[in-house]
Amino acid sequence: MSFKIAAESFPVTPLEVVVREYDEDRDKAGVEELEGRCEIGQRGKPSMVTDLLGDPICRVRNLPLRVMLVAEYGEKGEIVGVIRGCIKTVTNGKKTSNGIPSYEKLAYILGLRVSTIHRRLGIATKLVQHLEQWCTQKGANFAYMATECTNEASINLFVKKCNYLKFRTPAMLVQPVHAHYKPLGSGIAIVRVPPQLAELIYRRVFANSELFPKDIDQILRNKLNLGTFMAIPKSSLSHWDPKGGVLPYSYAILSVWNTKEVFKLQVKGVSKLTYACCAGSRVLDNLMPWLSIPSIPNFFRKFGVYFLFGLHMEGKGASRLMKSLCAFAHNMASDDDGCGAVVAEVGQRDPVREAIPHWRKFSWAEDLWCIKKLAPAKQEANGEGCEPLDWIKSQSSSSVIFVDPRDL
Structure with missing residues (x-):
């Protein structure tokens, strides 16, 4: 400096x-x-x-x-x-x-x-x-x-x-990371998109948006970016050529940023009853994962978050594709010890908002x-x-x- x-x-x-x-x-x-x-x-x-x-x-x-x-x-x-x-x-x-x-x-x-x-x-x-x-x-x-x-x-x-x-007034949407994996939609493939192709896609789909950074290439190549991923119907895999720069008819795309390498959060000041209820949900989730109990992570010790950015979807069934993509990101976070939540922030009128899984209790609308x-x-x-x-x-x-x- x-x-x-x-x-x-x-x-x-x-x-x-x-x-x-x-x-x-x-x-x-x-x-x-x-x-x-x-x-x-x-x-x-x-x-x-x-x-x-x-x-x-x-x-x-x-x-x-x-x-x-x-x-x-x-x-x-x-x-x-x-x-x-x-x-x-x-x-x-x-x-x-x-x-x-x-x-x-x-x-x-x-x-x-x-x-x-x-x-x-x-x-x-x-x-x-x-x-x-x-x-x-x-x-x-x-x-x-x-x-x-x-x-x-x-x-x-x-x-x-x-x-x-x-x-x-964008919406901040928070999804706690559970001990169990979230299921992906049937017939959906998750594809990792290389940075160069991700840059081309983002510059195209976000050209008319607000606050899209000119140096998106630097973000996508940053070590904190864990990758860009696309969800597409499996039926599209056989005839989709990503190298040609042509997008599938239906797809959802996002990137995952690892904020836990920069800062960690910790909740303080809750009642003993709240603490016990949260701990109990985790115990049940660990003992009976097949029930898919929506357990609350241990927010009372230091935890990190994965931030989802560059969320975009198009085509028939795009909402279902985005939900599966968010589930994939959740499962990535579940494999990362100390990651307590997956977070996304989107515009109030952005079509992807309704497709992003989140808990209202932990999110805020504005x-x-x-x-x-x-x-x-x-x-x-x-x-x-x-x-x-x-x-x-x-x-x-x-x-x-x-x-x-x-x-x-």
């Missing part, structure tokens, strides 16, 4: 808070301690603790243009806040006059944490403002973030204080995404860029949102 923030950009305030770029040798221990103290959830209710693996910047390490800022307080330079950000080029759901996808340079804000005893001092606002400054310097036209619709503190910060607008215009977009010779206000205020012409697995 060659970008350096000038000292005069972040003057000491009356609160003695200084925001600067993360330095691994100096800040690693302090950031890890801060992350360990911050829980996701509402007071008085079960909370989700995130345990980052490796260095604290690992959540954005897979993106070429990224930064992490820390806020330090007092003479001892205690780390009291942290924020991460990255920039990528994505589609905006529109096309240029030449008929090719229109792209925007977009910043994504994630991993904002402030020490509980240092909140309500303006530290979070300061972190967001300085991250936006960095994003603008790097040429981003927009910045966006994601939060739960019930997270009032986050919504107040970004919408009321930082002038973000509510943008999209994950709030907020966006802000940082600078006017510039129309480039290659067709990138469009009028920023159109993208923010207008309804998308596509029902599909491509969720980048690197954003998790």
Whole structure:
């Protein structure tokens, strides 16, 4: 990371808070301690603790243009806040006059944490403002973030204080991983798609979607991507030639991202009765797997998740194909010790939503995404860029949102 923030950009305030770029040798221990103290959830209710693996910047390490800022307080330079950000080029759901996808340079804000005893001092606002400054310097036209619709503190910060607008509300669908395998549909074949072919398919089917990354090839070749898989009728195998680039008449496709190598989750704060009921479901599932009891994994110890992305289906019986493909991904996760759930996030009106198996109790129908215009977009010779206000205020012409697995 060659970008350096000038000292005069972040003057000491009356609160003695200084925001600067993360330095691994100096800040690693302090950031890890801060992350360990911050829980996701509402007071008085079960909370989700995130345990980052490796260095604290690992959540954005897979993106070429990224930064992490820390806020330090007092003479001892205690780390009291942290924020991460990255920039990528994505589609905006529109096309240029030449008929090719229109792209925007977009910043994504994630991993904002402030020490509980240092909140309500303006530290979070300061972190967001300085991250936006960095994003603008790097040429981003927009910045966006994601939060739960019930997270009032986050919504107040970004919408009321930082002038973000509510943008999209995709659905987060969670399927717990059971001890038993899920059956695949009869007459359905699961085929592994090589990265080069997967890239061609994705660029074709997601050309009109929102937030499809221009560097999809880098995602598909990342070591965290466990592969791209396609479900097709077995009757299509004999006459389908994947090398020819022609898609089957009916198919479903998705890729699997292994987030358990980046972070793990843990649920805390549940009652003893809830804990006992969950443990009992696992015991019965292990003793009598033929009953296919929908057991609840041990979410009370650290667990990882598989994230499904690039979900798309077409043709007759496509919904059944997608369900079998999701079952295949579940079985992959079942073979991976410590993987507790399979997760997918899709647009509200995306046709694949109804075909993705999930538990409503663990899922949420609306994950709030907020966006802000940082600078006017510039129309480039290659067709990138469009009028920023159109993208923010207008309804998308596509029902599909491509969720980048690197954003998790």
